[in-house]
Amino acid sequence: VQLVESGGGSVQVGGSLTLSCEVSGFALDEDNYIFAWFRQVPEKEREGVSAFSSSENRIYYGASVKGRVSVSRDDAKNIVYLQLNSVKQEDAATYYCAINGGIHIGIGSRAMLRPERYRAWGQGTRVTVSS
Secondary structure, eight states, rough: OOEEEEEEEEEEEOOEEEEEEEEEESSSSTSEEEEEEEEETTTTTOOEEEEEEETOOEEEEEEETTEEEEEEEEETTTTTEEEOOSGGGOOOEEEEEEEEEEEESOOOOHHTTGGGGOOOOOOEEEEEEEE
């Protein structure tokens, strides 16, 4: 399994950013898995941004980004996208995507956004925010 994030860089406060996570080893439209975006700043715990299960028709969002974030998938390219709007200074972080196989149903938001639930991780893509 390999995940490769891209799309990081500098974004202005109030702007938007789109990150990509290219997945190898899972067929996003066929396999059973859970997938998540996390972010981390130095000396802080990894924070769950968004997560979804292939077995459920819903997407979970972290409280700090709810209402500003959307997740989409391009099954032909096996890529998951994260779009964050109305960017704030506190959105500056290294963003990671992660995945774990299996059928996951009814886990709930808090559990879905915990990093220990995921086994494979990308290398991260850094986002800086300028005012």
